[in-house]
Amino acid sequence: MKNIVKVALLSAILAAGAVHAAPHPGPGSSSASDVKLSTDAADKFLLIQSSNINPIQSTDGFASQFAATSLTQSSGWTLAETVQYNDATNSLTLTDKAASDGLSFAFTQAAGRTTGTWSVTNTSLTKNTTVDLALSFHAGNNVGSFLFDNQAVSAGQTLTGTWAIKWLNNANSLSSIPTFSNLGIYTGQRTMTSAVPEPTTYGMMLAGLGLVGFVARRRKSS
Secondary structure, eight states: OHHHHHHHHHHHHHHHHHHHTSOOOBOTTOOGGGSEETTEEOSEEEEEOSOOOOTTTOOTTTHHHHHHHHOOOGGGOEEEEEEEEETTTTEEEEEESOTTSSEEEEEEEOTTSSEEEEEEEEOOSSEEEEEEEEEEEEETTEEEEEEEEEEEEOTTOEEEEEEEOOOBSOTTOTTOOOOEEEEEEEEEEEEEEESSOOHHHHHHHHHHHHHHHHHHHHHHHO
């Protein structure tokens, strides 16, 4: 009887150990450099695993964690663009959620659905902008978010970058990188400046040139 109890206890211990050692989510090799814009890596990266966060519906995956770096308050993020993968058509759907913000975005993915390109365009031809950008990816049951703090985009300029998913669904398997599901692109704190001199600036420039010419003429005549 004692032997039976010992075997039962040993089996229970082994089973518990097997459960504990079972595959579990892991970070893989993911980092801020997985998403770049004009070859510059993101300023901050955050990975939240095994969550029910949908980044095209919620900022819970990054808002409070990016606040200190970006100075954009947790409630200060605006959903600018969503990108969703459609399994039925094997295609991407991009939706502009803030049509009047003066920014437009593009997004592509490679065949493996773990890498691709993206871009941001300042559609204003008269205003330069500096804006906090947050890209929040959903892949597997994980949300990976990338911050571009104080990103400058000149009037009419398009900046192009790359993205890659490198986190793992299963830390014990190098082949468990999840594929792209959807993406929320958010804008935060933003400033805008004139790309061309204001009329008053032109007046000051002309006055300054006139003064220089007057001084030059006096020197010539003396």
